[in-house]
Amino acid sequence: MGEKDSKRAKTTQAQAESLHASEVVGGRGGKGLAVENQGAPGDGGGGGGRQATATVTRRRTETEARAATTSGSGNGGGGGTGKDKDKDMKEDGKKGEPVKRTVLDKNGLEVVLPLEVGSQLMCLWRDKKHHPVKIIERKKVEDHEGKGQQQGDGEVWDDYEYYVHYDEFNRRLDEWVAIDKLDLATLHRKDQSGKSNGKSNGDGKSGRTRTQKRRVDSALEGMHHGAHAVEHDPAQHGEGHEFLGSEAQVQEHEEFTKVKNIQFIELGKYEMETWYFSPFPPEYNNCNRLYFCEFDFSFFRTKKQLQRHMKKVKMLHPPGDEIYRNTYKNKQNKDVTLSFFEVDGNKEKIFCQNLCYLAKLFLDHKTLFYDVDLFLFYILCEVDERGCHPVGYFSKEKHSEEGYNLACILMFPSYQRKGYGKLLINFSYELTKKENKVGTPERPLSDLGAVSYYSYWTYTILNVLKTYKGDCISVKDIADITAIRQQDVISTLQRVNMIQYQKGQHVICAAPELLDRHIKEAGNFRYLVDPCKLIWTKYHLRQDYAR
Template identity: 60%
Template sequence: MGSLDSPRERENGNGGCRSPGDPKVGEGGMIVVESEAMKKRRASMLPLEVGTRVMCRWRDSKYHPVKVIERRKMPSSGPNDYEYYVHYTEFNRRLDEWVKLEQLDLDSVETVVDEKVEDKVTSLKMTRHQKRKIDETHVEGHEELDAASLREHEEFTKVKNIATIELGRYEIETWYFSPFPPEYNDCVKLYFCEFCLNFMKRKEQLQRHMRKCDLKHPPGDEIYRCGTLSMFEVDGKKNKVYGQNLCYLAKLFLDHKTLYYDVDLFLFYVLCECDDRGCHMVGYFSKEKHSEESYNLACILTLPPYQRKGYGKFLIAFSYELSKKEGKVGTPERPLSDLGLLSYRGYWTRVLLDILKKHKANISIKELSDMTAIKAEDILATLQSLELIQYRKGQHVICADPKVLDRHLKAAGRGGLEVDVSKLIWTPYKEQG
């Protein structure tokens, strides 16, 4: 996990590393002894209530504002032996984690408990059926989560249930909750077979499994091979268990991804790096077999060890190459994750700028859509964000000075990995009778 951006350091006189029980260091290095009243005040705060806001020492040894999301009693016998699950309020939920009391600066406590937090917790004691419905939000209608559903989703998924996974040669810290079957609730770490994606509780189970598993690549058809990169198309109906396992795995790294119990309706495109040991998954995207809304991508994920290598934009580009083969325009299903949105904006920007430069901006939005398979609304939004669109006489007109295009192209950076269409062997999906 990368370092936090622009972290705020808590000034405690000794580099921000004072534990709550340590004596304070005053000006000139003098030790300030706490009074009995101060000690009693500290004791009266404990255990901290859910909703408390306080400063917390992160792994970079700097203090950051957090909100207590949950707490749990430690096995030891002391009355204040609790761990706290905290959300770093400056940053994304993927950094949420369990911390010990000594990481918290009790002098910085701002709010003892959020309003109505107890009522909210009580109202969200859900049945298993209700919890399943949350996981299936927007499967049928594909609508964005409304405010109530979002709150319900965040309450149910507020605490990560799996801290780390082992996948191939990588141990990966997870980012979000994933609704694994109940028998895995007590597992801090899960072990995945990197080829069939079956998951196990113990390393020995994985080792035994690997001696029997004869897969060396995702189950499905290889539709692309270029150098060491390979893409496999996996039909969720033919490979249901693999599709479900892939969804469990992906949810650990996607906040609002729906867990699709009915994977029959989807095709999964799994990107792999290949070597003499097999084809190792680096990321994937899923696609509905039939989409009335012109969605050419449902979910997209590049696994953390392979991020910042251009694979996200490669997956996006691949989805549009499939749309071109189908003779359709496409757009990703919303809502996009924060990282997914960044990848799409980068891809749209680069593709459109390249074409505008070649055509000296003498091209219409419809022509751009026909050439790229990008939906007209996405093209319009991208060009508007780059201030390359003007509205004249009732229609949108592309206005791009070559110097402006060059400046935007430079800011967009290099194109990265490209899809060699000559290596794509694929025909659009047709339901077999």
């Protein structure tokens, strides 16, 4: 019996040491046991470690519990040290919830940290001014060095970062911010009646009307590195959700894509800040930056991986057929050679899918199609001695029953405000002319895409009216000349007040000085397609069946 008791004692001691070691490894959001308990989704896994620690604590032996109590009584009479108290608070917290603490703002009022999702307050933006924001998400930052701000009696520190939406701006400017960017004194609090004391309207916004918000967003386009310089009427297009369908569909879309998963990308020699969420594979969920190969759009987590890949790349241009090349003069009056490549989604699936992943980072309301077989992709490239560098693209269905000549269009932010977007639109209509059809882009148009299309339609249609030699011209004649759909011709002429409805038909009223003014306002079209240099044949569905 003595030997059995000895063995039992040794076994109990080994189990206690094993549990104690597990506690050290799994405590406070670290590795080990905490990995199995990820915590609340909104807290970035920060609650998982505390849950694991609490589980291990409950499993301590009575001897260890007595030892902890004795140690606590020796440091102040049963209360333990400050660290012990903080640890006990974390262990006793509710499952999956962050530990809350109260601080004072600069007015001496209490604020509970971390801030709740849905909170509204003021945030310092890149223009060095405070703007109203709403907290969309929060996450605990591991290995956080700490960023504080002076509030009340001292400096406030927080281990959380907050994903905020600026009420005045488009969703593309949403970002993660630390506590030092938030003005806690402006936090919207509720009085005893449950009403917010902040100056906001019923929908939680900053009191601006929808039109005012669009105007502010339009004014910011010139400040943002990815905006077009063309002035436009913000009432013609909003934040990019008007065409998504019902309000429920819009809310579902925004809920699913509310937080950008990738913050930055590197493509060629440029670094770009992303605008929206893109559904990359799960292994890239926690990747803040991605590195893209500019020739095949393969993406990697580290720059070393990209560099190893680039050593294997032999084809320094997009796959597919080069169907157009021309040399132009840029703003600096220097030669720039531009080229178009046609890529069949059925032949180059990986390339086209990678391009869709990349494009979704800058397009809010487009659906990402993994089945790219039914689409043709037209890649615009700048050509130099190092290869053909993609600057933008558009895609179109191989066969569109609705008569769409363009499904999706994107200029990469680093190449915007150069006139390339209008060249993409012009190219899509030149292809439509080759098919002896009229076409229109697939709806919805993004806000920046709508600006470019309105500008192109105005410039093209009014130039036809200006140079037409006949006595009269009809809307159908304009559509046949430009390949622009008749409804788009009518809406464009109505926008510039050059069409009237008289006696059951549309009558075009265009004075020469009015034409010149609107053509000038449409902007400069430096790059236009030369049809003589376009080498292209219409796609036939029989080509797929032949293979």
